Amino acid sequence: MADMTEPRQNSPLVPRMRPFTSTIFAEISALAVRTGAINLGQGFPDTEGPQLILDRAAEAIHGGANQYPPGLGVPALRTAIAEHQKRFYGLDPDPDAEVLVTAGATEAIAATILALCEPGDEVVTFEPYYDSYAASIALAGAQRRTVRLRRPSFAFDSFTFDDGELRQAFGDRTRLVLLNTPHNPTGKVFTRAELELIAELATRHGAYVVTDEVYEHLIFDGLRHVPMATLPGMAERTLTISSAGKTFSVTGWKIGWMHGPAELVAAARAVKQFLTYVNGGPFQPAVAAALGLDDTFYAELAGQLQAKRDLLSQGLAAAGFDVLPTSGTYFVVTDVAPLGFDDGLDLCWKLPELTGVAAVPVSVFCDDKEAARSLVRFAFCKRDDVLSEAAERLAGLRT
Ligand code: PMP
Ligand code: GLN
DSSP states (O other): OHHHHGGGSSOSSOGGGGGGSSOHHHHHHHHHHHHTOEEOSSOOOSSOOOHHHHHHHHHHHHTTOOSOOOTTOOHHHHHHHHHHHHHHHOOOOOTTTSEEEEEHHHHHHHHHHHHHOOTTOEEEEEESOOHHHHHHHHHTTOEEEEEEOBOOSSTTOOOBOOHHHHHHHOOTTEEEEEEESSOTTTOOOOOHHHHHHHHHHHHHTTOEEEEEOTTTTOBOTTOOOOOGGGSTTTGGGEEEEEEHHHHTTOTTTOEEEEEOOHHHHHHHHHHHHHHTSOOOTTHHHHHHHHHTOOHHHHHHHHHHHHHHHHHHHHHHHHTTOEEOOOOBSSEEEEEOGGGTOOOHHHHHHHHHHHHSEEOEESGGGOSSTGGGTTEEEEEOOSOHHHHHHHHHHHGGGOO
């Protein structure tokens, strides 16, 4: 018996989850609260989304939509998700068999990986990666094979990956590719050509593609989001995941979804039903209504955020940061080396005290920590006056 308990002496937590005891977002947000700093760490907006979504949720609560919704999600939301996919991308999922509502994109990702991966299977993903990817892969006992997104070598270029490195990441045990576009934290929007290469490799290796598209509408400079499922032959092996949090500024509601081939959705659902079963009864009809907002809403969302990106990027550049280009999401990545700091992680712990602004280090999202050592991510989904004040405070770092 002693042998069995020995490895657990220091912690009751199973070893595979020990690297994941807390998240950088929780830690930095707590630090921001403790120090009263402007929080440009965790990505959440500081203004409300469309009035319609708030009104519909309030009506739903008062109208009695407060018990368990159906396991797949309320029919109105599944239909609205299918219509949204048709309207924006020409995809045509069957709301009754090919759409599943989840507790945020986070649950959709976890349920999918747990449903599809055996211990020892490999998941190809890009780094920096969103933190829940590594945790969900570990939870399943699978292995991540990461491909580095390399910072651009000249001003207007975007992060890129090496084709050879991507090819090498695939092997006999590759079960799925986990792709995030637009990409957190780099703001990279994967091009069609890049997606085609990923698609070709996934197909050749018989792998599924799971795409995290939560920033699908937060995209700038006239670029367009290309869902993997729209590439020839890819709908049959792709699970597309998104969520209401970013599009409608309701990150706390945790209404997400996935769609894809019926057998993949059914597999993910088998796991999902024992994670949360269902969530957000009154929020689901509200999200359904919001998905139907007209094109002006979606265009204004992207336009307003693009202006915020520019405002913060200019402020950061003026403050001496090396600002890397970002084409989507809530985030801009900077290099702090020109300011005389070589360790972004270390700096982010001190930044609130030094300047009254909080940010997150990029190295925590990487296996190759050295490559991202001096990179720091800032969120620009905040009021303009907050962004201006933050930039002014950060200018003090140089003096
Ligand atoms: N994926 C990415 C890339 C994210 O940045 C986030 C954070 N919002 C999520 C997934 C989680 O989305 P949700 O809040 O809907 O679970
Ligand atoms: N997606 C948010 C970000 O990247 C954080 C969400 C969370 O705290 N888990 O900032």
